[in-house]
Amino acid sequence: MSALLEVRDVVHAFGGVRAVDGATLDVEAGSITGLIGPNGAGKSTLFNCISGFLRPQSGSVLLEGKRIEKSAPHRIAQDGLVRTFQTPHALTRMTVLENVMLAAPRNGGERLGRGLAPSARRRERAVRARAHELLELVTLDAHADALAGTLSGGQRKLLDLVRALMVEPRILLLDEPMAGVSPTLRVELLGHVLALRDRDGVTLLIVEHDLDFVMRASDRVIVMNDGQVIAQGAPDEVRADERVVDAYLGARHEVA
Amino acid sequence: MNALASGGFWAFVGVVAGIYTIFALGLQLQFGFAGLLNFGQVAFMAIGAYTMAILVVKEGWSTWLAAPLGVAAAGAAGLLLGIPALRLRADFFAIVTIAFSEIVRYVATNENGLTGGSQGTIALGKVGTAAQYNGEWVRFQARVQGWLGVSSKDVAMLVIVWTVAVVLLTLVWLAVRTPWGRVLRAIREDEDATASLGKNVLAYKLQALAIGSALAGVAGCFYAWQFSFFSPDDFAPLLTFFAWMIVLIGGLGRVWSVPVGALVFGFLFAGTRFLDFPPLSYLSGADRAYVRLIVIGLVIIGLVLARPQGILGKRDEMVLE
Numbered sequence: 001m002s003a004l005l006e007v008r009d010v011v012h013a014f015g016g017v018r019a020v021d022g023a024t025l026d027v028e029a030g031s032i033t034g035l036i037g038p039n040g041a042g043k044s045t046l047f048n049c050i051s052g053f054l055r056p057q058s059g060s061v062l063l064e065g066k067r068i069e070k071s072a073p074h075r076i077a078q079d080g081l082v083r084t085f086q087t088p089h090a091l092t093r094m095t096v097l098e099n100v101m102l103a104a105p106r107n108g109g110e111r112l113g114r115g116l117a118p119s120a121r122r123r124e125r126a127v128r129a130r131a132h133e134l135l136e137l138v139t140l141d142a143h144a145d146a147l148a149g150t151l152s153g154g155q156r157k158l159l160d161l162v163r164a165l166m167v168e169p170r171i172l173l174l175d176e177p178m179a180g181v182s183p184t185l186r187v188e189l190l191g192h193v194l195a196l197r198d199r200d201g202v203t204l205l206i207v208e209h210d211l212d213f214v215m216r217a218s219d220r221v222i223v224m225n226d227g228q229v230i231a232q233g234a235p236d237e238v239r240a241d242e243r244v245v246d247a248y249l250g251a252r253h254e255v256a
Numbered sequence: 257m258n259a260l261a262s263g264g265f266w267a268f269v270g271v272v273a274g275i276y277t278i279f280a281l282g283l284q285l286q287f288g289f290a291g292l293l294n295f296g297q298v299a300f301m302a303i304g305a306y307t308m309a310i311l312v313v314k315e316g317w318s319t320w321l322a323a324p325l326g327v328a329a330a331g332a333a334g335l336l337l338g339i340p341a342l343r344l345r346a347d348f349f350a351i352v353t354i355a356f357s358e359i360v361r362y363v364a365t366n367e368n369g370l371t372g373g374s375q376g377t378i379a380l381g382k383v384g385t386a387a388q389y390n391g392e393w394v395r396f397q398a399r400v401q402g403w404l405g406v407s408s409k410d411v412a413m414l415v416i417v418w419t420v421a422v423v424l425l426t427l428v429w430l431a432v433r434t435p436w437g438r439v440l441r442a443i444r445e446d447e448d449a450t451a452s453l454g455k456n457v458l459a460y461k462l463q464a465l466a467i468g469s470a471l472a473g474v475a476g477c478f479y480a481w482q483f484s485f486f487s488p489d490d491f492a493p494l495l496t497f498f499a500w501m502i503v504l505i506g507g508l509g510r511v512w513s514v515p516v517g518a519l520v521f522g523f524l525f526a527g528t529r530f531l532d533f534p535p536l537s538y539l540s541g542a543d544r545a546y547v548r549l550i551v552i553g554l555v556i557i558g559l560v561l562a563r564p565q566g567i568l569g570k571r572d573e574m575v576l577e
Binding site for chain 1: 430431433434435436437438439441442444445446448449450451452453454455456457463509572573
């Protein structure tokens, strides 16, 4: 296995706060990697640095060996790295189907004046069929023609997921996919995530606070604290690591 | 003669509504579809009108060449403004656009050599002569009048303006129904999500801004031809807000709501001219002009309260966050 995504010494500070302070990590192709850490550890900032929404002040990000830390978000997505957001970003005044169809790559009709060309219409029909397939997969197809704003929070999470899949990513970054999702939907979501790796060969990097989910789904777990990677390894190794326990429960400190 | 009963007057109102339709269509594309808060739409109208008039008077160009160039200049101005300004957040972008429209107006007022200054287009030519830029247009309008066999040149203008308006409406309507339009609406809903799905948000915003500006340029040419004379004061910020009212009255995110909004607004604006019954008739004409604006404001407030989505808008889209 080789590293599909390499993060090297990435630093990003907001004013004086170094949210990401020299983070280095690898994500192996075909793996599910869990990224955990207490609130404020810098996970979401690191996600933004990787996906191009923030430009790291130093350090580099490599996707299949190609540097992407200065690329715009849409370029990175086109290169095959797609991210979701912590809070679902449904396009509320568009239909559920439109949300998914929008995400299709290589859509000639998205160029001004090309939408009515026969090739663009053919592509659009294929995109529509694929979008229905994906919606069926997460049992949202019954809502295909509803406005996305009418979906529940959990349904919006699923919509975000299939919309990201529509881009045909090689690596998918999920930012807290379980947050605000009901227990029954969690089981379903876990199934989808595992299937993505096993069936579709998609690599996943997942930020998640639900440790049970992370430990069950991940091949490797990376732990961040104070903007740095403090531990990484197989789920069981990480669970036993004292530094991880300290980061989550607070380091032993002397009582005055 | 009672103006209310005069066909010519209502044809004139219809012409102005047609010009407003083209003008507001640009704003509908920018705001209703792409979510761009453009408060400076009038600047592009001014650029279109001035470019056309200056090329005809000073350079001796044919109107048929000068007008497309005026439209192109308006579109290019949108592009040039957008490249730096669209990197700003929506509210800052809005402030830049209104500042830009005032800059254009002040330049037009003060660059006497280029624009004729505050005297307007009449001072475009040599000193002591009254410059005219619409000779060719007047001849064309007369020919159309002959073809149509109508007695009023206003009716000929009405047909010309609305033909162009319907063609432009149809083109925009076709464009927004394609995947291109879907990307624009996605940007309106959520830029970050759209970028995360591999769409070049800035490129699409620039396209919407430039096309909308070019449409304002078309409206500017018709405005210039209709009135045979204009000055910088014709392009005050108020005109931009007329376009906003039209778009809001008609309904956001709909192409065919624009002519509906423009007609309602146009006839409201013209109709309030006849509020000369008591007690309003006790006011002087100048005071009544302000009462008109108040009445229009009240009607629009009433409409927004009763039908916040506009005449053709969709209510279920309004209630979503």
